[in-house]
Amino acid sequence: MKELIRMGERARTAASLLGSLGITEKNRGLSAAADALTANAKSILKANEMDMEAGRKKGMHQGLLDRLMLTEARIEAMAEGLRQIVSLDDPVGEVLSMKKRPNGLAIGEKRVPIGVIGIIYESRPNVTADAFGLCFKAGNAVILKGGSDALNSNKAIASCLREALAGCGLPEDSIQLLESTDREAAKALMRMNGYVDVLIPRGGAGLIRTVVENSTVPVIETGTGNCHIFVDESADIDMAVSIIFNAKTQRIGVCNACESLVIHKGIADRLMPALAKKLSEKQVEIRGDETVCRLLPGAVRASEEDWGTEYLDYILSAKTVGSVGEAIAHINRYNTKHSEAIITKDYANAQRFLDEVDAAAVYVNASTRFTDGFEFGFGAEIGISTQKLHARGPMGLKALTTTKYIIYGNGQVRP
Amino acid sequence: MKELIRMGERARTAASLLGSLGITEKNRGLSAAADALTANAKSILKANEMDMEAGRKKGMHQGLLDRLMLTEARIEAMAEGLRQIVSLDDPVGEVLSMKKRPNGLAIGEKRVPIGVIGIIYESRPNVTADAFGLCFKAGNAVILKGGSDALNSNKAIASCLREALAGCGLPEDSIQLLESTDREAAKALMRMNGYVDVLIPRGGAGLIRTVVENSTVPVIETGTGNCHIFVDESADIDMAVSIIFNAKTQRIGVCNACESLVIHKGIADRLMPALAKKLSEKQVEIRGDETVCRLLPGAVRASEEDWGTEYLDYILSAKTVGSVGEAIAHINRYNTKHSEAIITKDYANAQRFLDEVDAAAVYVNASTRFTDGFEFGFGAEIGISTQKLHARGPMGLKALTTTKYIIYGNGQVRP
Structure with a gap:
């Protein structure tokens, strides 16, 4: 002392x-x-x-x-x-x-x-x-x-x-x-x-x-990241698949990697097969809710704990919702206030997501992996703050x- | 709970x-x-x-x-x-x-x-x-x-x-x-x-x-204020007396009131009599070092503890120093990082004081009592932060x- x-x-x-x-x-x-x-x-x-x-x-x-x-x-x-x-x-x-x-x-x-x-x-x-x-x-x-x-x-x-x-x-x-x-x-x-x-x-x-x-x-x-990507009903499927694949697999053990998907029910049946195929390239395990498991027979059923888990691994939870409001509520409940993204073509939903999601960085149509001092143009980084002060x-x-x-x-x- | x-x-x-x-x-x-x-x-x-x-x-x-x-x-x-x-x-x-x-x-x-x-x-x-x-x-x-x-x-x-x-x-x-x-x-x-x-x-x-x-x-x-006023050798005596009187007595129980004086030895004999006379209007007790007590027979000898005390009362400690550097060192040692002022006509000393004193608000030729959300033009105030984050x-x-x-x-x- x-x-x-x-x-x-x-x-x-x-x-x-x-x-x-x-x-x-x-x-x-x-x-x-x-x-x-x-x-x-x-x-x-x-x-x-x-x-x-x-x-x-x-x-x-x-x-x-x-x-x-x-x-x-x-x-x-x-x-x-x-x-x-x-x-x-x-x-x-x-x-x-x-x-x-x-x-x-x-x-x-x-x-x-x-x-x-x-x-x-x-x-x-x-x-x-x-x-x-x-x-x-x-x-x-x-x-x-x-x-x-x-x-x-x-x-x-x-x-x-x-x-x-x-x-x-x-x-x-x-x-x-x-x-x-x-x-x-x-x-x-x-x-x-x-x-x-x-x-x-x-x-x-x-x-x-x-x-x-x-x-x-x-x-x-500086914190952990249970980062979500929400695929809205109007999303471009190719863009969604590309961003999710990047955010989940480009580097697995980092705090800005995507850990949780939220998927609008109106796009789930079109998205899931293409997404599952792409993610299978890296053997990503999907843990889904009932709807996801029905669409993807290979998916594991997610537990309540999965929604709040930062895996830092080749695992991704997937939850379906009926609206952007439901997606935002789910994200604000389970996220760690780090980085969250919406994939959408809809102007109002994009703006609402930016406004209402409570996180350090909120994205429209981009990978959560960009939350980084170098990528933001700061030239350096001492860490990523997940608190508000x-x-x-x-x-x-x-x-x-x-x-x-x-x-x-x-x-x-x-x- | x-x-x-x-x-x-x-x-x-x-x-x-x-x-x-x-x-x-x-x-x-x-x-x-x-x-x-x-x-x-x-x-x-x-x-x-x-x-x-x-x-x-x-x-x-x-x-x-x-x-x-x-x-x-x-x-x-x-x-x-x-x-x-x-x-x-x-x-x-x-x-x-x-x-x-x-x-x-x-x-x-x-x-x-x-x-x-x-x-x-x-x-x-x-x-x-x-x-x-x-x-x-x-x-x-x-x-x-x-x-x-x-x-x-x-x-x-x-x-x-x-x-x-x-x-x-x-x-x-x-x-x-x-x-x-x-x-x-x-x-x-x-x-x-x-x-x-x-x-x-x-x-x-x-x-x-x-x-x-x-x-x-x-x-x-939000914090306590052991606020200092340093009277530099070149200070205008009337201005110094007016600012010190204001900062000490305008409101006694507040965190931006002056609690401690630091006085350049080259001005002490001219400043102290005028200052003591003005402060006696409010019966302010002065607790000084050896030099101050020699100049003001009525002054009480300050203890080490006085230098670090926020009195919130009609009491003022007074310490003499030989240079602006010594004044800054004394202030940085005993202050509570709230508000500090220099009274001076000297350009270099003013700039150095602003640069080197570690406090939320550093003044040249003004009363410390201005550290306040309304006085700063914020229209409101929830408190005065004395931390740095x-x-x-x-x-x-x-x-x-x-x-x-x-x-x-x-x-x-x-x-």
């Missing part, structure tokens, strides 16, 4: 220095950090091999081992990620508005760094460099708490980044890694009000729930800033 | 109806609510008299009794507050940006209601109507938990507002009052994730700490909204 407080103090000191850096200095730090990753690839790989060895010994799942593993190409990709952040505009310093009040006060709203950001994540060492890069460009110090299985890798990456910053005369405490692996240290980090301004958990539903449950520091919940949807650099009011007076007092 | 879940469900239903209301319907509801307050003044006063009687019996402090007390004029002021909200623009529905991506997707960001807002407050019955009015205009349902000493007053006000809404065919569950007075009910409200989107505590430091400590629902911390500084209607991305496609899939 004492060590954590000291980390918090060092982070605050670094943050107050970072807040006044210009883009040239910040970019110099990021470039140096990128070069350092490349130059130190061998020692990072060596540290990673220790983690991999320990992971294999304890029988870690293949998918987790793959996320943990670094290669020269992956380290180069981390470096390239930092270089891409160099190319982005500085989000800090912009005055968003400035208005004169009747009493002569000029009141402006200026974008400034948040200060100290805590990131809690799983055993994916690439997040160490990514999260640092985004927080640093936005002028924030970061305290990282990665999964314990990646500790050696994270230590090697963090110390390489810190040395690079120090080498440029920039505060190395812009990035600090919490090395303690016990859960109490993570919980203490979640209660560092006054030192940490916001916590962003990055990982699965369990991690996010733990942070939300235990944190007194404000949290930005501060930032909603893909979070780029701006989500890592706040504002402050700056007021120019000439002696005004309040009457 | 079951009752609370049912309240949450009713609030969600009301919120989804409110989200699609236009300004005309919302304003009709607000006007009806204002008229109902006026029409039911007698029964509200009767209920309030029960609370006052109980308060007097239990020996409630005079200040608290005054905040609890309603009069016909105060009820009329509540009604007038609702009518003022009618005159404000609808914050909902504005599309803040809409851009075309290279793949043809048009991605827009639209302002929408947050959904369900929980307000936890002390025994000030006027907040019941105020908070409802602001949340309603922004399209949100509200669940209110007021102080138990005001329960009868709050019940009378809430039922009057609910009837007025029902009379217009608007959802009466737009406002619900949590009537249970035990602390467990309040704590349960703080854990209503999925039903309540944000909690806003309004009240003293103790209440806010309890909500921050116990809530898993996102909180907007979502909203910082005075919160008007826009702070009660979020955004969602709306995306127009024509069959796009992710490659």
Whole structure:
């Protein structure tokens, strides 16, 4: 705990220095950090091999081992990620508005760094460099708490980044890694009000729930996606099949993948055979309601639980409805407020769906897979917020800033 | 708890109806609510008299009794507050940006209601109507938990507002009052994730700490203000005296009142006598460091604790420093991130103070008392945020909204 407080103090000191850096200095730090990753690839790989060895010994799942593993190409990709952040505009310093009040006060709203950001994540060492890069460009110090299985890798990456910053005369405490692996240290980090301004958990539903449950520091919940596609009665069948196939199968384990279909009864008999044929290319299992199962003898009958499940697998639930209103009600009941789409030719239904579906991103005639900071044109992404405060949807650099009011007076007092 | 879940469900239903209301319907509801307050003044006063009687019996402090007390004029002021909200623009529905991506997707960001807002407050019955009015205009349902000493007053006000809404065919569950007075009910409200989107505590430091400590629902911390005024070496003495006198004494118990002075050593001997003379008009006690006490034989020696204290009283701490940098460091160490001012004629020092002081509102040559939604031109205020997420500084209607991305496609899939 004492060590954590000291980390918090060092982070605050670094943050107050970072807040006044210009883009040239910040970019110099990021470039140096990128070069350092490349130059130190061998020692990072060596540290990673220790983690991999320990992971294999304890029988870690293949998918987790793959996320943990670094290669020269992956380290180069981390470096390239930092270089891409160099190319982005500085989000800090912009005055968003400035208005004169009747009493002569000029009141402006200026974008400034948040200060100290805590990131809690799983055993994916690439997040160490990514999260640092985004927080640093936005002028924030970061305290990282990665999964314990990646500790050696994270230590090697963090110390390489810190040395690079120090080498440029920039505060190395812009990035600090919490090395303690016990859960109490993570919980203490979640209660560092006054030192940490916001916590962003990055990982699965369990991690996010733990942070939300235990944190007194404000949290930005990045989240799970039980994303729906609603095929309206008037939909173009080919377009519907193409979008659903893309949203379900283009990448299976991601939060913007489609997990649930809602199908208008008036189109179900024309849609389902074509759709089932296409989805069978990837052996997607369909879990449907009575109507769907009647139309597709191979479909499994869905349970109530299916409507609310994020499978992250080659499984898709399918529910039929009698109207767009019924579709919206079903989606708002079971969705996780992430990304939802309607496929339709009908103007009024498209507008109503956009208006009434409660989610971070609502699509007409496009795949839910586009909910992503790069696809939205932000140039980077720290995560996708599924809560409504501060930032909603893909979070780029701006989500890592706040504002402050700056007021120019000439002696005004309040009457 | 079951009752609370049912309240949450009713609030969600009301919120989804409110989200699609236009300004005309919302304003009709607000006007009806204002008229109902006026029409039911007698029964509200009767209920309030029960609370006052109980308060007097239990020996409630005079200040608290005054905040609890309603009069016909105060009820009329509540009604007038609702009518003022009618005159404000609808914050909902504005599309803040809409851009075309290279793949043809048009991605827009639209302002929408947050959904369900929980307000936890002390025994000030006027907040019941105020908070409802602001949340309603922004399209949100509200669940209110007021102080138990005001329960009868709050019940009378809430039922009057609910009837007025029902009379217009608007959802009466737009406002619900949590009537249970035990602390467990309040704590349960703080854990209503999925039903309540944000909690806003309004009240003293103790209440806010309890909500921050116990809530898993996102909180907007409205806060205490240990506001500083720094008198730079080049300050105009008359302006400094006038601003400090205003910021300290114009209203004593508010969060934007000045609590702490920081004075450049080069001006202290010229400033202190004039300032002390002016402050003596209101018998303000000065607690100073060694230099201040030498200049003002009547001053009390400040302890370390004084630098961090929000007095809300006729007391002012005063610390001398050798430079603007030292002043900024002192302020950033002891402030509560609310409002801070510099009095100076020096251009560079003014800019540096604006840049480096970490607070929601930073002033040059003006009283900190201006940090207020009305003074900032928002037309209303739900509170002043001292945290950095979502909203910082005075919160008007826009702070009660979020955004969602709306995306127009024509069959796009992710490659």
